[in-house]
Amino acid sequence: MHIALAALGTYGDILPFLAIGRQLAQRGHDVSLYAPEPFRQSALRAGLDFDAICTEAEYDEALSAPELWHPRRGLVPLFEMMTSLAGRTMQWLEEKSVENLRLVVASPNAFGARLAQDKHGVPVITVHVTPFLIESRHDAPWLPGLPLQRLMPSRLRHWLGRGADRTLIDPVSLPPLNALRANLGLPPVKRLRYWWNSPLRMILMCPPWYVPPQPDWPRQLIQVGFPMADRLGDVGELAPTLETYLDAGPAPLVFTYGSGMRQGAQFFRVAVEICRRMRRPGILLAREAEQVPASLPADVIHVGYAPLSLLLPRCAALIHHGGIGTVAQALAAGVPQMVVPVAFNHFDDAQRLSRLGLGAVLRPQAFRPRRACREIERILASPAMIDARVAARTRMAADDGVEAACDEIERVATRL
The missing domain is CATH 3.40.50.2000 (Glycogen Phosphorylase B;)
Incomplete structure (x- = not known):
């Protein structure tokens, strides 16, 4: 038909x-x-x-x-x-x-x-x-x-x-x-x-x-x-250069503000500083290169697009805008996530994650390096959040x- x-x-x-x-x-x-x-x-x-x-x-x-x-x-x-x-x-x-x-x-x-x-x-x-x-x-x-x-x-x-x-x-x-x-x-x-x-x-x-x-x-x-459905996007596999980066060091933090965002420069500037303070490598996912700082530390890279289902299981945490597709991919990977909501459904999904013990939320006004580092460390170490993520990943695999x-x-x- x-x-x-x-x-x-x-x-x-x-x-x-x-x-x-x-x-x-x-x-x-x-x-x-x-x-x-x-x-x-x-x-x-x-x-x-x-x-x-x-x-x-x-x-x-x-x-x-x-x-x-x-x-x-x-x-x-x-x-x-x-x-x-x-x-x-x-x-x-x-x-x-x-x-x-x-x-x-x-x-x-x-x-x-x-x-x-x-x-x-x-x-x-x-x-x-x-x-x-x-x-x-x-x-x-x-x-x-x-x-x-x-x-x-x-x-x-x-x-x-x-x-x-x-x-x-x-x-x-x-x-x-x-x-x-x-x-x-x-x-x-x-x-x-x-x-x-x-x-x-x-x-x-x-x-x-x-x-x-x-x-x-x-x-x-x-x-x-x-x-x-993330593998139906621009590319269905991780780029060889990204594979090499992931193999070379500890699990990175991943930052994205969504595929449609054109105003994420401040978000990515804070992201770079978070990586520096936490001494962790970082991946900045942004389709528009103009949003990313022109000069990045050696262990922080910019990637235009990558399937999250392949990327996130190899990463330490995801910091993002709260888009529902991104939320779901993080749940399936069992990775810690922190939402910095922007507009539309982002605030609602951030609250649902928080209520279920599956992530942290920072309003954009509070997304500053010191506060964000503290929240990321908390979601990485919280036993209750670890258990909640494991349960969610199991549910995702069966559905x-x-x-x-x-x-x-x-x-x-x-x-x-």
Whole structure:
């Protein structure tokens, strides 16, 4: 059968769809992916047909928006891009429907998939790769950049999240989206974060031990395990020079601020100083070399990309932004992790790790060499954290989220 995948975002958002698409293709299905242009080669290597939702220049422009990584103001450029691409996505799906399209699997930010569902009855499955976008009064996600949340009951966080919808998200996203819907003869959307979930099926790719299911979640939601897909990125193996570096000395600290970050210079400056003070080698993972100090100590290196599933088991600790894909890879490797959250879901995943005893959290304002060194030493030595990481690694090894997601996709497709 012909299945179309539509996704928008950075590596943590797109790689799970590549993994789902590859497995569906291996099961004999005809799979097409609609995603940003930089993921074309990865899609082709995975055996998928590919069309670009945006050009590489458009993608880089969106990621370079000055306020994109601000905890609150970053929502504006993010949702502006999502709504601007909704019409393109719907048109692409209309073209695919001529090719006997059976089912669409889409990220919640691929608004055009839901438009096609509302207008033409196209069956859609919404796939969430982070719990941050699943609303609940009982266990409301932590909001980016909001202080003192530890003192707030869940219902208050939920109320504040609804307020963010009314004051930040909906005013930016709904006017252009509803203008497009009016042209299609569709009624207006009143709440974006309610509408973007398909009423047919939702899949949350985070296991129940990490995100306990809530009684007020949508009835059409099911949970599967994490999508482990890092080897579908730029390269699938460690570079020979990186292998030589890892073989030459003690296990290094690894620092990354995510594949989409363009404003991480301060983070990497602190990272270098942490390595110097702790007398440990370090790896700075950053796609943009301009973020990394021009002059590095002999035992600190810059790497543009490396599969974390191969790198992390050979490292001492991971210090990162809190992207869900990075979190999952660290859990699978059993490596200590410290999160310095930036925006979006980062604060929520940082808090979940902390509650489970699986990592430490430092707000960006507190990420300074002395404080960070103290926290890293603590997570390296804590017996309770060591036991928690071992248990999490065992759970991760027994759970294949991509396979479970594909099983559910096929079940839905056979009932259509």
